[in-house]
Amino acid sequence: MLNYLLSRFFSALIVILGVTCLVFFLIHLVPGDPVEMMLGESAQAADREALREALGLNLPVTTQLYNYLSGLLRLDLGTSLHYQRDIGEILAERIPATVELALSSLIVAIVIAFPLGAIAAVRKDTWWDDVAMGFSLVGVSIPNFWMGPILILVFSLWAGWFPVSGREGFASLVLPALTLGTAMAAILARMVRSTLLEVLNEDYIRTARAKGLNEFQVIKNHGMRNALLPVITLLGLQLGTLLGGAVITETVFSWPGVGQLTIDAIQRRDYPVVQACVLLISLSYVVVNVLTDVVYAAIDPRIRLGDESA
């Protein structure tokens, strides 16, 4: 177990270092000059130089990377150009909103996907299956930047049940969580279906039926329980899609989280903030996946004892 944990932790560290460098280089090496974007093409050469120096952009890229990495180790994310404040502080204000949205969307996704996937698997090749998978396919095909406005139109503007935007109380959470959650539910339902179908072919399911359990108990106690583990891992992998989607969903609903901060920072050419946001979101994705793997290994002895520790 310890070996597995160490190797998993080590490879996560490499990925984290890689992600940090990737984000850094993409921001610094991509065509397009941030200074020119910030000041406009008509800016004086002296002003450009001054800003370049203030941002440390005049230094060699390797020195910049070194400064950036050593700053990160001291948990120093730099200063926002727009807010003139410590980026760590700004992020700390925004994180709770995004975590709240992500967790509620996850709950929405689970509540929709598990019954839907289970029905589709149990009633395979019937119209139940067709309807459930049809819903899933439509869900995958609806972008959240359309789902959001449509929900606003119907439930805020026409029905008047929920606020159009902002983050004040439970009512304001419902539509953003539905927008983000249904998209994920669509993907998750397919996974639940295929995993459960595999599990239902196992011998122990036949045994459970043979010993006279009713079908509901078979599915619940023997089917779902065993299907749950792979689905949880897949859920962890889907978190990246969820977090990426949160950026757009937060923008649609003016939800004051990290996603909206990212888009605002892009529009304000506040590159240190863009860099910090992308890094934060990616790192949380990596960390969650490591945690998922660890929990999985703790529950399932086949993983930690098996020779394939990847």
Added chain:
Amino acid sequence: MSRIIAPIILLLWVVLALFGPWLPLNPDIVNLQKILHTPASEAWLGYDDLGRPVWDRLVMGARTSFLVAIWVMLISLFIGTFIGTMSAYVGGKFDLVVVRVIDVFLAVPGILLAIALAGIMGPGIENVVFALSIVGWVGYARLARAQVLTLKHRDHVQAAIALGTRPLRIMLRHLIPLISAPLIVEATFGIAGAVIAEAGLSFLGLGVQPPEASWGSMIKDGTRYMLMAPHMVIAPGMAIMLVVLAVNLLGDRLRDVLDVRGRAREN
């Protein structure tokens, strides 16, 4: 039903997108008398906030959408297949490095990376294609690598090596043709993903610039007039949904026909 309807819908959009410029459409003509007019006989999807017919703009938006999606798919498919095949075939340290790079790319949510890239490079259709391709190649690379790993010890490859065939020729003649089925399926879903991603970037104002039409920017413009002119939001969203749905159905069909199993579809 969907077996016939999906390809028809797709074909219809492709034809419209291809022949859009030669159709009697006025996507850029501003008509102040018609601002926000709802659907009527002379314009069946109504007019937008500048009095431009929504249907005409939708057709032009289809051009943007398909152009970006096809370029992104081709570039990502080419680069990804090349890197993935090479990595698996060459193996050793090179493969180790490539696997790490793939892991790193997979750790960053694709759409987020594309948003950041497009934001830094500035708006424009080339930048959208660039940003989405940087994100897109990873999936193909991983798939190609996994497939080639299982193939490279097969007899026909070993025979080719024994005959002194050059590595590039082995990859092109003996490996890539055998892994093309799963790649084609993946590419189909890649098109669907690129259509949504392009619209997403345009929705955020990072895609094509006005007066150029994009389904994403049309939705964004429409959100400001939802009570007066809901058709401005509904129409482009329906277009995206129909196209993506049709492409996804096509992908599912292709997967069944080509008998590709165990497709990894996360992100």
